[in-house]
Amino acid sequence: MGDNIRAGLISGIAFGVIIIITSLIGFFGTVSALLGEFLFDPKTQPAALYSLVLILALLGLWAGIRAAKPVGTDRWSGALVSGAVAGLSTGLFVGIYTLIIGGFNARGLDIRGYLAQMSPDAIRFLLFQLPPATAALSYFLLFTTTGLAGGFLAKTLGRGRLKKANQQLKSKITELWESTSVAVWLSKFPYTQYIVYGAIIILALLLPISLGQYWNFTLGTVGVYVLMGLGINIVVGMAGLLDLGYVAFFAVGAYTVGLLTSPQQLSQFQIDFWPAAFLAIVIAAITGIILGFPVLRLRGDYLAIVTLGFGEIIRILVRSDLLSDFTGGPQGVRQIDGPSLFGISLTNDRAYLYMIILAIMLAIFVTIRFKDSRVGRAWVAMREDETVSQAMGINTYTTKLLAFAVGAAFAGLGGVLFASRNQYIGPEDANLLVSINVLAVVIVGGMGSIPGVFLGAFVLKGLPEIMRQLQDYRILAFGALLVVMMIVRPEGLWPSQRRRLEMHEEELPLEELEETEAIGALEAALEESTK
């Protein structure tokens, strides 16, 4: 019984504190408003209020389940006590909090100076439009009942039962999949992968036409991140060189194309977009090599710090007074020219999306070719154990420089497309957060995985665009997502698949190895192979 009470208290206090903090930053108000539009009819019902109660009730349930699950789910009394204690303590905490903010409001104190989201209206909403004492009591009752219900749920569902149901569902799905002849035929059909590729290409071709300007622009931004993600995938994912200043190469590409095509700076050197883009990519790659030289001998954390510094140096350089005649200083470079082909200007968002998709396809093509080659294997070997890879005959210097150069070229290409689409590039487009975002794209998607980059870029750059109302909580959600990811799925959302190389008819399970380890078997293998 003591254990149950303790578990309930821990869960209850944790949930209480989390609810109070998220409420203080105005999270409940925004989310309720958003959810209300989906679930209820705002014209006839107080939709936001309903969804607020719904969210709170679900949180209470969760607190109850969480408290009851680890201890005493085998006995009714234990589960219910845990759930009830969790609900009571959460209710007590949040109730007192409600009383306090309600009290402020009743006295006409404005606390927006300290907590920007806590306007009198928002507080009234959190109090269910009730007087403080009544609101506190209803919070208390709400959490107590839902906590108790959570304990009840935890007992009825039980951990074992949930797991069992899950397994049954899974085996049923695989059974269904295996039993359908279409699936078998598809998996055996040698052209399936080409059909999938074809479908993706057709989708990529149709997507920009079918979408409006806003979506073309948004997807273009996501696409630039995909491009950079593919680049950093080579540097960090494959070669294992933790580069925190990746945005520098993006900036080099963007500024090069800006300086060469904008009439503002260096007008005597103004050239056409295509040669400028080509030059920009080459210069970005060379910058990658220049960065590579001093850090050749650095490993791990030291490399991360030095590259971080490099990224900042580039940003500070382009905004400095020293180069402001050249780079425009903090104002950046404007009037960057766009591409044209056969006299047709390609400067609308749709044309840019097409170009970005093409660039991504090129990057994927290059990545795959590298991955399955001697160089790609050398990168991965270097990531696994640099010393041993050198002893295996890999020249780690040139191999590292190549990784930096290829990664930088991808980022440079991203920079070229980004700058010419926006017709502008400024120092703030190249801040540290971009490097971190790109790295997060790869981590969330799955290190070294190409589909993972798409998924990661969409989750981190696309979803915030879709949920504009939640923009204020982007960093919060971002941090929470990263933490949850690292705990639940450290390999990323879509981890990379290894190519099967040995192509044996049937793979030997590891347990059977003991038999082959017998001397006789080994010698037989030796004799046979040396014949």
Next chain:
Amino acid sequence: MKNTLETRALTKRFGGLVAVNKVDLVVPENSIVSVIGPNGAGKTTFFNCITGFYLPEEGDVLFEGSSIVGLTPDRISALGISRTYQNIRLFSNMATIENILVGQHPRLKSTWPEAVLHTRRQREEEKAALDEARRLLKFVGLSGLGDHLARNLPYGAQRRLEVARALASQPKLLLLDEPTAGMNIQETAEMIRFIQMLREKLGITILLIEHDMRVVMSISDQVSVLDYGEKIAEGTPTEIQNNPRVIEAYLGRGAATGLQQAEVKTT
């Protein structure tokens, strides 16, 4: 007979500590030479000097007659010296067969533009490399395990994979650092047989660091003993077994005379 490897007064210091002190060693072609010695005698440091990870302060290392001191490890590997490690160091998150493919790196010639363009030469080279890797898998008895991650293999299999990876570059000289460490009697016997096979079937010269006396005595043509970085004895296994200085180094002062007395008593 030609000498595959020769060290002349090889010396390596770490600050005041002399880890390897004027060691002369000759490894004739197609022989198995062992280096033994107590813990901390400088055996692994000696290996690191040969493979280019340490730069020796004095002395010379001759491989097939020419000096290799000052070359980077990858150049030395490309010349035909391959090694394994005392504590297995595989590329653990790569597939078994990929480990062997990496081992072939210095033999493969295709460059990155060729890889991107998938030229005919690159395709043929990759195919040949894959075939060779499968053959090596079979050679060390790991057929059917090629697509498992290296870290998931059992201990004995990891040791054999490390040897296969070292063989993939088709070395002339193979340095094995305690190849039977942590193995049971059966696995050790298997490894001894395997090392002999390497010399007989592939004609590879082998330099071996070993603790297990059974292994050293059963396969070595010649044994050198290191103690505190110095070579204190050299000779055939039987000569070494009866050398009082060696017994002293292993068992402490006085042990040699004690052992001899014990032998007298029993006979």
